[in-house]
Amino acid sequence: MREEIFKVTANDVLTDNVFRLRLEGCTEGIRPGQFVNIAVDGSFLRRPVSVCDVSENELTLIIKTVGKGTGWLSNLLPGDYLDILTGLGNGYDVTSSGDKPLLIGGGVGTPPLYLLAKRLIEEGKSVRVLLGFNCADEVFYEGEFEELGCEVTVTTVDGSYGEKGYPTMYLPEDYSYYYTCGPLPLLKAVYDTASSEGEFSFEERMGCGFGACMGCTKKTKKGYKRVCKDGPVFRKEELIWED
C-alpha cells in the first residue's frame, strides 16, 4: 500500500450515471484486481474503487454515482487533486488463466476486468469477455475490450442491446478458467453454472481498506478472511454461499 496524491486529468461521462476518471500520479506496483481507497471531501471514510487501468503515470477508474461520495467524485474537474491509498487487496492471479480465460463482468463490476484482460492479452492468451448490463443505455467499454483484442459478448436484461438475458446464459463451450466481478446475484450464477475453476471479486463495507479494523470479514472454507487485504478476489474453492 502507498498513499499518493493524484491529479485529475480527465473526467469523462460514459453513461447517465457512470463516469471515468483519468488520474496522473505514481502507480508503482498496482496489479489487476486490486483497488484504491479515495479520500473524498465531506466524508469521514474513504471510498474503495477498483483499478480499471494503469500505465506508468496514469490511473484510470470507472465509477457509478450512487451516493454522496461518488457524487462528489463525479463533479471533479481536470486539475483537481485526490489523496488515494493505492495497491490495496490481493488482485487476480494471472498465472492461473490457462490459454482461454473467460472474463465475466456485470455493471460497474466490469472495470477491474479491463486491466486483467490487457495483461492476459500481453501474455498471448485468447481472452473471451462477457459483459452484462440492464439495458442499452448502461452499456460501456465494449469497444475498449475489443480494441485490446478480446472476443466480446454483451448482454442486456431487457434485450435492448446485444444478447437478451444474463451473461451466464451465454457461457462459451470451451474456456480454461474464469475471472468475474459484479453484483452478488451474478457472482452466484457464475459459481453455479460455470464449469471450470475461477476467481471472484467481492465488495464489502470497509473501515480502513488495508486490513487493520476487521470491518470487512468474509467467511471462507479457509477461515475468516478480510475482503480488503486477503481479498477482494477469492478462488472458487474457498467460497461458501450462505443466504
Add this chain to the structure above:
Amino acid sequence: MGRLSVSLCGIELDNPVIPASGTFGYGCEFAELYDINCLGTFSFKGTTREARYGNPTPRIAECTEGMLNSVGLQNPGVDAVINDELPRLKKCFSKPVMANVSGFSVEDYAYTCAKLDGEEQVGWLEVNVSCPNVHGGGMSFGTNPAAAAEVTRAVKAVTTKPVIIKLSPNVTDIVEIAKACEDAGADGISLINTLLGMRIDLKTKKPVLANRMGGFSGPAVFPVALRMVYQVACAVKIPVVGMGGVSSAEDVIEMMLAGATAVEIGAKNLVDPFASRDIISALPETMNKYGIENLRDIIGGAIDG
C-alpha cells in the same frame, strides 16, 4: 527525558501517543508503512479467551465526522496472539505493548490476563469492560460499579503488570464507575470506548449495520470524550488515558489539559494510516505555538486547584 515523554503507571513513554485498540490490529499492517517504534506504544486488538468471529457484515457505517463499527471483537484468541502475533510484533516493535483484553465473564478476563501476564513484551493490561456479562443478564460489566470492580479485582489478582480499566461512555455516571475501579486496585483508567449508535439506509429503509447498532467514534465524539476524561481525572488519583475523536496534535494537548497522561488515537488511523506518526511529529511545533515546554507539565492543566 525528552519534551514529549510521559510516565504511564511507572513505564516511561517517549511520547503520549497510543493507537487505540481495534484500529491498529496487532501492529504489522502499520509496520509495513512506517517504523512503529516512533509511537509511545499501541494497544492491540481486543483479545479474548477463545477465538471470536464477531458480528455479521455490514459492520461499518459512515457518519458525519465519524463511523459506526459492529466488528464484535473478532480476534484469534489469546493463545494465537501469544504464539503468532507477539513473536511477529517483536520483530518490528521494541517497546512494551498495551494488551487490550475483553471477556464475557469474570473468569474469562482473569484467564486471558493471566496468560498475557507471562509475556515479556506486554507492558500494561488494558481491560475493556464494555462487553456484555453472559452471567449477568447480558448487561455490560462497564455499566455497573460493582461488576467493574469485580473484574478489576480478579485481574489484579493474576498479574503484576499495571492494569488500566477501559470504561464505556454508555453510562449515567462514569465517575462512579471510575472510582469503583480505583478502589478495587486499578492502576489507571482509560476512556472512552465507543458510544452506542445507529444508522438507517434510506434506500432499503433498514439499519445499515447487520447488527443494527454499533459503536460510534471519530472526530465527532471528541467533546463528549474530553468532558468524560475531565470528570474522571478530577475524581481519581490514578493516571487517566484519554481517547475519543483525537485526530491532531492540538487534540492531544487538549486531552492532556483535561487530565490525560497519555492519549489514544482510534478511528483516525483507519482513514489516515499515517495519522499517529504525523501527530507525533507535529507535537513539538504545536507545543511551541502554545508555549508548552514539556508535555508532562500540562497534564490536568485545565483542572482547577
